[in-house]
Amino acid sequence: MATSLTNLVSEHLYEQRIRQDSLSVEKLATTFAPLFQSAQADALQEALVSSGGEMGGRLMIIDEDGKVQFDSFSQLCGVRLQLPEVLSVLTGGQSTAYGIHHLSSSQRSLTADAADEYVAYCTASLIGTRGRLGVLLFVAPVQEMMSSLNQVQQQLLSVFLAVAVAALIVALVFSQIITKPMAAMTRTIQKMGKGDLSARVKVRGSGEIRQLAESYNTMAEQLERLDRSRNQFVSNASHELKTPLATMKILLESLIYQPDMPAELRAEFMQDMNHEIDRLTGIITDLLTLTQMDSRRMELHPSMVNLSELVEETLRLLTPAAEQRGQCLTGQVTPGCNLVADRSKLGQIIYNLTENGLKYTPDGGEVTVTLTTEGRTAILTVQDNGVGIPPEDQGHIFERFYRVDKARSRETGGTGLGLSIVRQLVSLHKGVITVDSAPGKGSTFTVKLPMDGKEVSAS
Ligand SMILES: Nc1ncnc2c1ncn2[C@@H]1O[C@H](COP(=O)(O)OP(=O)(O)OP(=O)(O)O)[C@@H](O)[C@H]1O
Ligand SMILES: [Mg+2]
Structure with missing residues (x-):
């Protein structure tokens, strides 16, 4: 120049x-x-x-x-x-x-x-x-x-040389400033790649590098949480599967080592084993449903569904069990509530909620299932006057394997998967589910489903 x-x-x-x-x-x-x-x-x-x-x-x-x-x-x-x-x-x-x-x-x-x-x-x-x-x-x-x-040329040359050297130094300093946090980030990412999900990047400076570091940490946190919940899921699932297996083993061993067991007791043991196998199958079916939804492989088969009929049908299915325990299962169904949805999945939502209502209500209690419409929204409520859910547990009942009273739930055969399946099915249908409950007084579960395919707002 x-x-x-x-x-x-x-x-x-x-x-x-x-x-x-x-x-x-x-x-x-x-x-x-x-x-x-x-x-x-x-x-x-x-x-x-x-x-x-x-x-x-x-x-x-x-x-x-x-x-x-x-x-x-x-x-x-x-x-x-x-x-x-x-x-x-x-x-x-x-x-x-x-x-x-x-x-x-x-x-x-x-x-x-x-x-x-x-x-x-x-x-x-x-x-x-x-x-x-x-x-x-x-x-x-x-x-x-x-x-x-x-002379002018010499002077210009020296000025340009000085400028070039200064620019080089400034560039070197800046590249150091920029690459240092990058290098640190790379080291952390490598650490994470080797399996240490707790590694975090130091958030320094301002601008893009800071943003990058923050986004990276958010991602790392999410990954760690996911990893933790997956581990917990696996350990919970294996624990749940182990319990019926252990029971069956005890029953089976009794049958093997006590060949002269009375025929009545033997039949009872056989029945218990049959019950455990049903339970095991139920848990595995639930787990499969959940993992399918997780990996987004769950396919909906939408068709025009008469929700009113579906509610009545489900109530008919559960009435014998309710009657056995002297419970009163009633339906207040607005007829002609139609919407495009997956019929069997909607049936599962109604079944799980009603089954919970019956399960967590003492003998002789009442469970009422109501279906109404409000504008373009179908509103399904399942109300019982059973044990209720303490406020501190209400935020957790939709989590997998969460049970309020572990001992009692196990007695009643609960795994804690029903509500998490319900919540995911409801959101697959762009709806929302809420719970309102007071311990000792009963619970009301409310599901709002859109009849026009548009997402329902939580309020
Ligand atoms: N209607 C209800 N009244 C009181 N408690 C309830 C009610 N519904 C659910 N719960 C509480 O929430 C927990 C989670 O319910 P969820 O349906 O997910 O599991 P579960 O009924 O125990 O087992 P599963 O449905 O998988 O067989 C239950 O264990 C119970 O403690
Ligand atoms: Mg349940």
């Missing part, structure tokens, strides 16, 4: 100089031509000396053979000068020529100061009445111009 900048400046300066010198030399050539033609040697020499002095350079007249005839310094008369500018006028057919030359030390004889390294030759043809007579040569001292140009 420094070089091209100085080149630009020097070109401009050269041009000015060339124009000036060429104009003066051409003018002088027209003045000197008649003197040279009429061979007025003294007058010509005088004119050369005075004009040369005025212009601050050396003037020479060279004849057609290239020999110096007159010299304002009176030194080179009779010498043949082979300068390119002279030749281009004499043989090249040009009327003027200009050139700046760098002289080697042996060539420095044409200027006034022998120390000058640069010289400019400006030539113009001398035209007499019968054509060209020769060439007027002006040897211009351009040393000063060239020196100052050189």
Whole structure:
């Protein structure tokens, strides 16, 4: 840049100089031509000396053979000068020529100061009445111009060098500042890649790096939570599966080691085992449903469903069990409530909630299932006057394997999966589920489902 900048400046300066010198030399050539033609040697020499002095350079007249005839310094008369500018006028057919030359030390004889390294030759043809007579040569001292140009170039070069070095240092410092947290982040990510999910990045500075670190930490937290809940899920599931298996093993061993067991007891044991197998199958079915929903492989088979009929149907299914325990299961169903949904999944929602109502209500209690519509929303409520749910547990009952009273739930055969399945099925249908309960008084579960496929708001 420094070089091209100085080149630009020097070109401009050269041009000015060339124009000036060429104009003066051409003018002088027209003045000197008649003197040279009429061979007025003294007058010509005088004119050369005075004009040369005025212009601050050396003037020479060279004849057609290239020999110096007159010299304002009176030194080179009779010498043949082979300068390119002279030749281009004499043989090249040009009327003027200009050139700046760098002289080697042996060539420095044409200027006034022998120390000058640069010289400019400006030539113009001398035209007499019968054509060209020769060439007027002006040897211009351009040393000063060239020196100052050189100086400017040197200065520019050093300034640019200093700027380049400074830029390099600044770039290095900045890249260090930027890459340091990046490198730290990479190390943490590698740690995490090796299985340490507790690794966190230090959040520093501001702007994008900070944002990146924060997003990364959020992601890491989520992953850790997911990992933890998955581990817990697996351990809970295995525990739940182990219990019926252990019971069956005890029953089976009793049958094996007590061959003379009374037939009645044997039949009872067999029945218990059958019950445990049913329970095991139920848990496995629930687990499969949940994992299917987790991996988003759960496929809905939507069709036009008459929800009113479906509620009635489910109630009919559960009535014998309710009657057995002297419970009153009633339905208050608004007829003709239709919506596009997966029939069997909706059935599962109603069944699970009603089954819970019956299960967590003492013998002789009441469970009421209501279906109404409100605008484009179907509202299903399952109300019981059973044991109720303490407020601190209400936020957890939709979690997998969560049971309020573990001992009692196990007695009643609960695994704690029913409500988490219900909640996921409801949200698959773009609905919401809420619970309202008071311990000892009973619980009300409310499911709101959209009948137009638009998401239902929680309020
Ligand atoms: N209507 C209700 N009244 C009182 N408690 C309830 C009611 N419904 C659910 N719960 C409480 O919430 C817990 C979770 O219910 P959920 O249906 O998920 O599991 P579960 O009934 O124990 O087992 P599962 O339904 O998987 O066989 C229950 O264990 C129970 O403590
Ligand atoms: Mg249940």
